Structure formats: structure tokens, C-alpha cells
Amino acid sequence: MSVSPRGPADAAFAEFAAFAAAVPALPWFTAVGTPLTATVIAAAETYVVALGLAPCPVAPVGGWREAAAVTQRPDWSRDWWQAENANEQALRRQGAGRFGLEPLLAALTALTDISVGLHECAAAALAGAGLADAALAKVAAGAAAQACHQRGLALLAGDGAGRAFTAKFELFAAGRWPLGIVGGTCFVF
Amino acid sequence: MSATAAAPIKSVDALKAAPDEYRMAVRKIVRSHAVNELYGARVYDEPAIALAPTPYLKWLTCRIAMEEYGHHVRFRQLGEQIGIPESEMTPEGRKPLSIFEFPLTTWEEFCVVKLLADLAEIIQVEDLMKCSFLPLRNLAKVTMPEEIFHSQFGKDTCTELIKTEDGRKKVQAAIDRYFPMMPAFFGKKDSANNALYRKYGIKQRTNEDMRADFLKRVRDLVEGHLKLKLPEVAEAA
Numbered sequence: 001m002s003v004s005p006r007g008p009a010d011a012a013f014a015e016f017a018a019f020a021a022a023v024p025a026l027p028w029f030t031a032v033g034t035p036l037t038a039t040v041i042a043a044a045e046t047y048v049v050a051l052g053l054a055p056c057p058v059a060p061v062g063g064w065r066e067a068a069a070v071t072q073r074p075d076w077s078r079d080w081w082q083a084e085n086a087n088e089q090a091l092r093r094q095g096a097g098r099f100g101l102e103p104l105l106a107a108l109t110a111l112t113d114i115s116v117g118l119h120e121c122a123a124a125a126l127a128g129a130g131l132a133d134a135a136l137a138k139v140a141a142g143a144a145a146q147a148c149h150q151r152g153l154a155l156l157a158g159d160g161a162g163r164a165f166t167a168k169f170e171l172f173a174a175g176r177w178p179l180g181i182v183g184g185t186c187f188v189f
Numbered sequence: 190m191s192a193t194a195a196a197p198i199k200s201v202d203a204l205k206a207a208p209d210e211y212r213m214a215v216r217k218i219v220r221s222h223a224v225n226e227l228y229g230a231r232v233y234d235e236p237a238i239a240l241a242p243t244p245y246l247k248w249l250t251c252r253i254a255m256e257e258y259g260h261h262v263r264f265r266q267l268g269e270q271i272g273i274p275e276s277e278m279t280p281e282g283r284k285p286l287s288i289f290e291f292p293l294t295t296w297e298e299f300c301v302v303k304l305l306a307d308l309a310e311i312i313q314v315e316d317l318m319k320c321s322f323l324p325l326r327n328l329a330k331v332t333m334p335e336e337i338f339h340s341q342f343g344k345d346t347c348t349e350l351i352k353t354e355d356g357r358k359k360v361q362a363a364i365d366r367y368f369p370m371m372p373a374f375f376g377k378k379d380s381a382n383n384a385l386y387r388k389y390g391i392k393q394r395t396n397e398d399m400r401a402d403f404l405k406r407v408r409d410l411v412e413g414h415l416k417l418k419l420p421e422v423a424e425a426a
Contacts, residue, residue, distance in 0.1 A: 071245035142252035
């Protein structure tokens with residue numbers, strides 16, 4: 001039996017449920033290491049600017065080892081991480097204001113349960129590259145789960161909020177892994 | 190059917206026919222794991238994401254937090270199947286263990302928590318892998334690889350941190366403060382609960398045996414591998 005949305009809450013949670021249901025079928029990590037397309041570069045630029053950060057160059061990352069090295073460089077941007085955190089907090093307040101904190105957290109918990117399975121996608125992509133690195137698979141899975149959580153928050157906050165997280169999720173949904181801003185460059189694997 | 194180590198209880202349905210004290214004992218263990226896995230994720234793993242020094246370690250910690258939460262979910266699901274009220278399987282409904290009273294303020298402390306507490310958890314889960322209640326035994330088997338990874342994470346990160354003098358001091362300081370809380374994790378000597386668990390093969394070892402095993406293994410790890418010192422503590426709880 002299908003139930004038609006009766007109000008903003010029903011519509012928002014229906015959209016959220018559709019998003020969550022689509023997560024396992026996305027081509028996670030399948031395009032990592034390939035040349036960056038104009039669409040991917042545009043999404044990365046939108047992501048950076050929508051976080052409220054100054055525009056910066058977007059650069060590719062050629063392989064898993066290089067990706068691991070980039071994410072461990074000491075010159076990663078604290079402003080980038082803090083901007084993500086600030087955006088998350090704003091979206092959480094907005095979403096909780098719309099629907100109440102408990103329904104918001106329940107929906108996000110269900111999404112987290114789904115995103116647990118992304119570890120297999122990361123491990124498979126690593127295996128496809130001839131690598132067996134349990135820790136790196138978990139790092140990639142953690143980043144993907146975080147992106148799902150952020151996109152979910154943006155959906156529940158509504159009104160086109162969370163443009164940065166929408167752009168970031170587009171990169172993951174295209175089989176990429178945005179590695180963040182390191183040394184003044186936004187790296188996309 | 191009576192429950193002994195030789196006659197395992199094979200399913201949740203079969204548990205219904207087990208003696209009352211067997212069912213109560215299984216519930217106690219499942220409830221404890223459900224509560225403490227959730228509380229550990231809340232007070233240590235989630236806050237540690239902010240403390241992690243690089244994006245690599247932040248995302249890895251994020252994943253570890255999800256796995257610890259996932260352990261709670263697995264124990265809670267088993268708990269629901271055997272009739273434990275959901276309200277009793279959260280820290281709000283049941284008091285968590287004292288090892289979670291350690292206030293986490295630095296990355297080094299988190300790495301030491303994973304080094305010590307996850308080794309202690311491995312010893313508990315190893316014991317449950319021979320449990321006479323097979324659904325709990327199977328759950329322990331599924332959980333074990335992640336517990337091993339978390340413990341290895343503690344070892345690897347502490348090994349990395351002690352490469353600098355400052356890091357070495359911070360890891361030693363965290364061990365000095367956290368390790369004294371660990372022996373009590375294994376329960377009291379001559380515990381009536383533990384005797385009951387062993388009577389039915391739910392657990393195999395005494396609290397003292399497991400504590401002694403932990404102390405031996407943690408000494409090898411801290412003094413043998415890391416070349417740091419374990420503080421003297423009372424070994425009996």
C-alpha cells in the first residue's frame with residue numbers, strides 16, 4: 001500500500017527514505033583514480049564555496065596509496081573541517097526545529113545502519129586495485145558514511161539547505177572520494 | 190532440556206525451555222554488552238573523531254564508532270529476541286561499567302583506551318565464543334574481527350605516537366591514569382554471577398583467570414612492545 005504525503009513532514013521523510021534506500025545501489029568508489037571530468041570539478045568547486053571557504057584549485061589523486069597519503073598530510077585545512085562541522089550543526093538545528101530532535105535522530109540512525117554496508121564497497125574497490133588494506137577500507141567507509149549523514153541532514157533541514165553537502169554527496173554518488181582541502185587544494189580521488 | 194556445557198542451547202526458542210537461572214544469566218550478559226557497547230561509542234569513540242589529528246584518522250575513528258554502535262545493535266537485537274525490555278539495554282536504563290568514567294580529553298587518551306579496553310573486551314568475547322547459548326556464541330564470533338581491529342588500532346596508533354618524546358610522555362600519562370581502572374572490568378573475585386555463568390557453560394573462565402590473562406597480555410603489549418611502564422595496581426577487584 002502506498003501512502004501519499006500529507007504534509008511537509010511526510011514529504012520530507014518520504015524524500016529522506018527514498019535517498020536512504022538508494023544509498024546501497026550507488027557506484028561507491030568505482031571512479032576513483034580516473035581523470036576528473038568538468039562535472040566533477042564543478043561539484044568540487046561548489047562544495048568548497050558553499051562551505052563559505054575561498055575558492056581553491058581542484059586536483060586529482062591517482063591511486064589509493066596517494067589518497068591515504070593526502071589524508072595524512074599535516075597541512076590539511078582545519079577551516080575546511082570546522083566549516084563542515086558548523087554546517088552540520090546549523091542543519092541539525094534547522095531539522096530539529098522542523099520535526100523535533102527525536103524523529104531527526106531516528107531517521108539519521110536508520111541511515112547510519114544502511115551506510116554500514118559501504119565498507120564492503122570500499123574493500124571491493126581496494127581489492128580491484130590489487131590492495132588489501134583493512135584500515136584504508138575503513139577510512140573510506142567512514143568518509144562515505146559521514147557524507148551520507150551530512151546529505152541526510154541537508155534533506156531534513158529542507159529549503160535547499162546544505163548545498164555544500166549536496167555537492168559533496170554528488171561526488172561520492174559519481175564514484176569519487178572527495179578528500180578535502182589539503183595544502184590549499186581540494187583533492188578529489 | 191537442561192543447559193550444560195555439553196548440551197548447548199541452540200536457539201532463542203530453545204532458551205525458553207532452559208532453567209530460569211540460565212535464562213536470567215544469559216539476559217544479564219546480553220544486557221551488559223548492549224549497554225556498554227553503546228555507552229563506549231558515545232563517551233569515547235564519537236568524541237574522539239574531533240580529537241583525531243588528521244582526516245585519515247578522523248574517518249577511521251568515525252568507522253570505529255559505527256562498528257562499536259553496531260555491536261550494541263547486535264546485542265540489543267538478541268536481547269529483544271530473548272525478552273529483555275529495550276529500556277534496559279541503554280545507558281539510561283542500566284548503569285554502564287566504571288571504565289567509562291575516565292574523562293576523555295586527548296587523542297593520546299583515546300588511543301590508550303583502544304589499546305587497553307579493547308584488549309579486555311577481546312578476552313571477554315573470546316570466552317563467549319565457547320558459550321553454551323549458541324546465538325550468543327555466534328554473535329561473539331561475528332563481533333570478534335572488529336574487536337581485534339579496534340585493539341590493533343590502539344596498538345598501531347600508540348606505536349606511532351611514542352616515536353616522539355612528547356608523544357611517549359602523553360601515552361605513558363594516559364596509561365598511568367587509565368590502566369588502574371582496568372582490573373575491575375573483569376568483575377569481583379569469587380563472583381556469584383560468574384559461578385552461575387560457569388555452571389551452565391555460558392562463560393568458561395573465572396573473573397580471576399580472565400583478569401590474570403589480561404594482565405599478562407597487557408604487560409607484553411605495554412612493557413614488551415611499547416617499552417612503557419604499567420603502573421602497579423591491586424590485581425584483585
